[in-house]
Amino acid sequence: MNLIEIKGVTHAYKTKAGPFPVLKNLNISIPEGSFCAVVGPSGCGKSTLTRLIAGLMFPDQGEVWLHGERVTSARKTVGMAFQNPVLLEWRTILQNVMLPLEIVAPMMPRRQKEERARELLAMVGLEGFEGQRPSQLSGGMRQRASLCRALVHKPDVIILDEPFGALDAFTREDLWQTMHEMRAKEPFTALLITHDLRESVYLGDQVVVLSGRPATTQYVMEIPGGGPRPLEILYEPESVERLAILRHQIQIAQGREAA
Amino acid sequence: MNWQKIVVPIAAVVVLMLAWEWLVWFNDWPNYKMASPSDLWPAFVRFQDLFWLYGWQTLWRTVAGLAVAVVFGTFLGMVMGLSKVMNEALYPLLVGFNAIPKATVVPVVALMFVGQHDFNTILIAFLISFFPIAVSVSIGLSTLEPEYRDILRSLGASRFTVFWKIALPKTLPEFFGALKVAVTLAFIGTNLVEIITPHGRGLGHLFQSAQTNSDFPLMFAVLIALAALGIFLYYIVVALEKIFAGWAERPAH
Numbered sequence: 001m002n003l004i005e006i007k008g009v010t011h012a013y014k015t016k017a018g019p020f021p022v023l024k025n026l027n028i029s030i031p032e033g034s035f036c037a038v039v040g041p042s043g044c045g046k047s048t049l050t051r052l053i054a055g056l057m058f059p060d061q062g063e064v065w066l067h068g069e070r071v072t073s074a075r076k077t078v079g080m081a082f083q084n085p086v087l088l089e090w091r092t093i094l095q096n097v098m099l100p101l102e103i104v105a106p107m108m109p110r111r112q113k114e115e116r117a118r119e120l121l122a123m124v125g126l127e128g129f130e131g132q133r134p135s136q137l138s139g140g141m142r143q144r145a146s147l148c149r150a151l152v153h154k155p156d157v158i159i160l161d162e163p164f165g166a167l168d169a170f171t172r173e174d175l176w177q178t179m180h181e182m183r184a185k186e187p188f189t190a191l192l193i194t195h196d197l198r199e200s201v202y203l204g205d206q207v208v209v210l211s212g213r214p215a216t217t218q219y220v221m222e223i224p225g226g227g228p229r230p231l232e233i234l235y236e237p238e239s240v241e242r243l244a245i246l247r248h249q250i251q252i253a254q255g256r257e258a259a
Numbered sequence: 260m261n262w263q264k265i266v267v268p269i270a271a272v273v274v275l276m277l278a279w280e281w282l283v284w285f286n287d288w289p290n291y292k293m294a295s296p297s298d299l300w301p302a303f304v305r306f307q308d309l310f311w312l313y314g315w316q317t318l319w320r321t322v323a324g325l326a327v328a329v330v331f332g333t334f335l336g337m338v339m340g341l342s343k344v345m346n347e348a349l350y351p352l353l354v355g356f357n358a359i360p361k362a363t364v365v366p367v368v369a370l371m372f373v374g375q376h377d378f379n380t381i382l383i384a385f386l387i388s389f390f391p392i393a394v395s396v397s398i399g400l401s402t403l404e405p406e407y408r409d410i411l412r413s414l415g416a417s418r419f420t421v422f423w424k425i426a427l428p429k430t431l432p433e434f435f436g437a438l439k440v441a442v443t444l445a446f447i448g449t450n451l452v453e454i455i456t457p458h459g460r461g462l463g464h465l466f467q468s469a470q471t472n473s474d475f476p477l478m479f480a481v482l483i484a485l486a487a488l489g490i491f492l493y494y495i496v497v498a499l500e501k502i503f504a505g506w507a508e509r510p511a512h
């Protein structure tokens with residue numbers, strides 16, 4: 001069964017100048033436990049898509065299904081991370097990671113919340129930094145903490161909107177590997193928005209290319225294998241070929257935007 | 260390290276007093292031109308009871324006005340920060356109101372509520388000081404990055420939870436910045452009323468009567484007392500800021 005099902009979603013923002021179409025007949029299916037990477041020209045509607053899945057907004061037409069239920073309100077079963085890690089400076093790293101539990105499971109004993117947060121922080125290599133403030137950490141470490149926060153309440157799906165976009169190349173590759181390690185230890189379904197084709201091929205089980213605005217599903221690539229993989233895989237002929245195809249698709253998508 | 264924070268300011272005050280004393284002595288200024296610190300002490304001692312009584316009046320009125328300003332200003336800031344329409348509607352009104360010199364409002368208020376001295380004083384202290392609070396809270400709330408809100412909203416958190424857990428604490432540093440300005444303004448407001456309508460008493464009245472009696476050392480003594488009260492109030496706000504928004508201070512490297 002598909003965990004996320006996006007069926008013929010069309011959406012326009014209402015602006016003073018009239019409706020502003022952003023998504024048009026968009027279709028995406030993400031099986032449970034699978035990692036879907038979404039690429040597309042900037043401004044095509046990718047973040048809008050994440051907000052529709054999270055139930056922060058509802059489409060004009062079409063349906064969003066999550067875990068066999070139609071999304072008609074915000075769900076407790078998603079986790080989100082953005083390019084900006086948006087950690088709260090008045091909380092320690094540990095308290096930041098615990099935040100979703102305070103909303104989703106207010107009755108859970110504090111000890112249990114703490115244990116869960118510590119477990120995740122250890123998984124991403126932030127053991128020993130639990131008591132630090134966000135500003136004391138590097139950008140990469142903050143993003144790691146933000147990923148922990150997205151996962152702490154064991155959501156059905158985590159929605160990642162360009163979480164690695166602002167990091168330097170080496171830190172970014174480190175985090176890709178962390179992503180794979182986390183999936184191996186604690187499987188989750190993910191939708192990742194990215195600008196980086198290499199990232200999409202390295203992390204995704206499926207790469208969806210969106211057309212220019214209004215975005216529609218332009219191309220879907222399945223990437224067999226799954227599970228953790230070495231970074232070198234990106235230099236193998238299959239990956240190089242995939243990257244070439246995706247680059248070509250992006251160019252088409254950008255052409256459409258210009259038209 | 261800590262003793263330095265106490266000793267240095269005290270030393271600075273002593274140096275200032277000595278310089279002042281010397282200046283008056285050197286120029287041989289008479290008391291009606293410039294009283295010297297050595298004249299102030301007798302004035303304090305002679306009117307000790309009045310200083311305590313009126314000082315207390317001035318203090319509690321200022322604090323009461325400030326408290327109303329905090330409640331009202333925060334509320335107004337919330338309304339303006341959370342609703343774009345309300346912001347557009349209220350902002351020009353607020354700016355216009357703030358532009359009116361409060362000295363002109365004092366007689367109006369005194370006429371409207373004749374004899375209600377406490378009420379009038381608190382009202383002016385409040386009117387003069389809520390503006391920076393309202394503006395800072397509204398800016399703090401309206402500049403909240405949407406991602407902060409989305410993190411919690413996607414978990415089904417209510418608007419109130421988002422406000423309580425994120426928007427409010429995030430606004431605290433700006434709030435305290437504004438409160439530091441507001442505390443000084445409220446103090447000015449209180450004294451304005453006490454001087455213009457002296458029947459209400461307070462340190463402003465003591466100043467007024469010293470002036471009437473050409474008691475120059477007393478006038479200066481009142482000024483010093485006002486300065487001391489102002490410093491006291493200001494540092495209370497600083498202490499509260501340390502407690503509630505100390506996290507905003509980045510540690511020095």
Ligand SMILES: Nc1ncnc2c1ncn2[C@@H]1O[C@H](COP(=O)(O)OP(=O)(O)O)[C@@H](O)[C@H]1O
Nearest residue numbers: 013015020022041042043044045046047048049
């Ligand atoms: N609340 C909104 N009201 C009006 N237009 C919006 C709103 N949010 C986004 N847009 C516009 O919709 C388009 C798609 O936005 P977004 O989904 O953020 O794009 P992406 O994440 O792909 O860069 C952009 O052109 C953006 O300016």
Ligand SMILES: [Mg+2]
Nearest residue numbers: 046047048161
């Ligand atoms: Mg975006």
